[in-house]
Amino acid sequence: MSDAMVLNLTEKLIMPMYVFTNVWKSACARSGSSKIYVPKGTFYLGGVEFVGPCKNQIEFVIDGTLLAPSNPRDIKQDMWINFRYINNLYISGTGTLDGQGKQSWPLNDCHKNTNCPKLAMNRWDNITQQQNGTLNFFSVHHFNITGVTVTAPGDSPNTDGIKFGFCSNIRISNTNIVRDTVFNGTSDGIRIKTWESSAAKIVASNFVFENIQMINVGKPINIDQKYCPYPPCEKTGASHVQIKDIKYKNIYGTSKNKVAVNLQCSKSFRCKNVELIDINLKHNGVEGGPSTAVCENVDGSARGKMVPQHCLA
Structure with missing residues (x-):
């Protein structure tokens, strides 16, 4: 494994999308294996896409908390964090992806307002050999999800934990969604x-x-x-x-x-x-x-x- 590409970020920093995407592009272009590390702390992150194909195996370690904008209009896309067209992606760590749904749900009044803000989600698209993730998977193959906890407050308008479409060879283990x-x-x-x-x-x-x-x-x-x-x-x-x-x-x-x-x-x-x-x-x-x-x-x-x-x- 090559040296980790560490995001040295200030606590509760509002993180521009290009900070993540620039590090991703550099890691994706390396000929050897790469590691992207998000340290402990809370970091506000707008909508971002991580797109392959990449030349190597990438390990994405999240030990901090990534916090979505509370107003879904500020995400500016349907997906908050979107991984696409990637082989050999490993996502691990003790961190949290906090979509701030509690704050954004009241802003979603699509039942009466045609110009309402759409609620974004995390998406993992065309990915193989992945170890950790949550929410929405489309055309994802040969991967494991383990040690993940998914929570939703009682007033959530949608409590779907992990969604799949056109996927194969998926194994979910040691994952806590509805027990207790x-x-x-x-x-x-x-x-x-x-x-x-x-x-x-x-x-x-x-x-x-x-x-x-x-x-x-x-x-x-x-x-x-x-x-x-x-x-x-x-x-x-x-x-x-x-x-x-x-x-x-x-x-x-x-x-x-x-x-x-x-x-x-x-x-x-x-x-x-x-x-x-x-x-x-x-x-x-x-x-x-x-x-x-x-x-x-x-x-x-x-x-x-x-x-x-x-x-x-």
Whole structure:
């Protein structure tokens, strides 16, 4: 590994985009391996793109906090931090990417204002052999995400943790998104959704959801493989994503809907080995009556306390 290219930055500095991009261009152009190091401290960073291809392996170490502008208009692009067309990228460190969503969400009034500011996100685009990252991945292949924590305040308009599109050979491990969490008044709690007419034949497996409280949640446990928010959808199509090896443990609280546990899996690729352990979800909605469970095309098992009564085969 060549000498690290250290960003010697002042605490709470407003960092112009060119500071990062100039260091990136230099590291990308080197014939040997390079390391870019962001030291401890808090640094305000506007929208930035890191674009390849590069000649070498690059390690991006973030030990400080990168802080997005609180006003999304100041980012001046759809993506806050965008990595594109890069092979052999390693991102590590003990730092934080803070999008300041709490401050920017009130400025997003797109439901009534056509000139509203779009909320930016992090994006990792056309990257291979990556070790660490979060939020939005498109056309990313052969990479690992490990040791990442994703958090969102209770009033977040979108709590998606890690999103993927046109990706392959992805492994997520030791990553904390929904364990030891409280959902309060949300439309969904633990939700796995796949497009009802998805074409790709892939497997989503080895998920653990544990120690989660639901307070007046619309659908506390929800597998929806008939997801179709807008056209084109066939409605009669079946998802080609197989969901398996899913554990729900110690999920408790109240459900706004009678169906507190909804497991609607693909008729072409059944859900396999879905475990329910100590589930206690009581119905407190206007319909009245106890909570219920719905199972379609799912195999699994249940043990411990079980409210509602499970329907697993």
